[in-house]
Amino acid sequence: MKNKQIDGTKIWKQLEDMLVPRLRLSVTEHAVYSYLVRHSRLEGGLRAQFSILGLARHIGRSTGPARDAVRRLVELGALRLVERSKAGYAVEVRLPEEVRAARSDNIGASDAGRAPRAGSIEETDFLQNKALRQAIHAREGGRCFYCLRQLTPMVKCLDHVVPRAERGRNSYRNLVSCCLECNTNKGERPAEDFLRWLYREHRLSTADLADRLRALEALAAGKLRPGFAAA
Secondary structure, eight states: OOOOOOOHHHHHHHIIIIIHHHHTOOHHHHHHHHHHHHTTGGGTOSEEEEOHHHHHHHHTOOHHHHHHHHHHHHHHTSEEEEEEETTEEEEEEOOGGGOGGGSGGGSOGGGTTOOOOTTOGGGOOTTSSHHHHHHHHHHTTTBOTTTOOBOOTTTEEEEESSOGGGTOOSSTTTEEEEEHHHHHHHTTSOHHHHHHHHHHTTSSOHHHHHHHHHHHHHHHTTOOOOGGGOO
16 A cells, blocks of 8 residues: 555544544544554554554553554554564554545445434434534534634544443434543543533633533533534
8 A cells, every 4th residue: 555645634534524433433542543643644654663551651541441442443444453563563554534444335325414304313323424423513613512622623523421431322412522632631531520620720710610511411401402403
């Protein structure tokens, strides 16, 4: 596979809009893939070489989760294992469009731009296609649901308020648009605890914290419906 001129913005959009939702990547898997693609394909190379300890340090995780994330990314085809030794790993890093399991030909083309049918919003999986994912982003008005920073395509992602590990659904009541930093820092902790952590870190004011806690309650109550599904 020959390398080619890479459009970084396009790759990050494909990562957030295609690879993460279609492969159901966890926060750690997202961080590992982002780091490896950044230090390989976006710098003109095809391969990345690393140790699990070094990788874990760079993404702010322990070695166990980092190793598990690498294994799953290999299983999904996002990485191809070239060599594993005592010195570490050598992997070929595939771009989102090169990952077979994430390509659009594995998703029903007729659903690509379809909004939920009337009366079906409570059963709708809002990760199933780009139109639904964009509806969640639009609902937040271009700001991170948690820290309220203005979002750009490079840092924008979706977060499960109740983590998938705790059986959180892909419902509009459980998905929010947020920045990659908040997505990573929140991890598996409860959203209320994370908002209070942001307050202690002086990322939210007292008024902002109260507003975000009210927004969480409204979200869970089904009051924050995506615009096109409000009818």
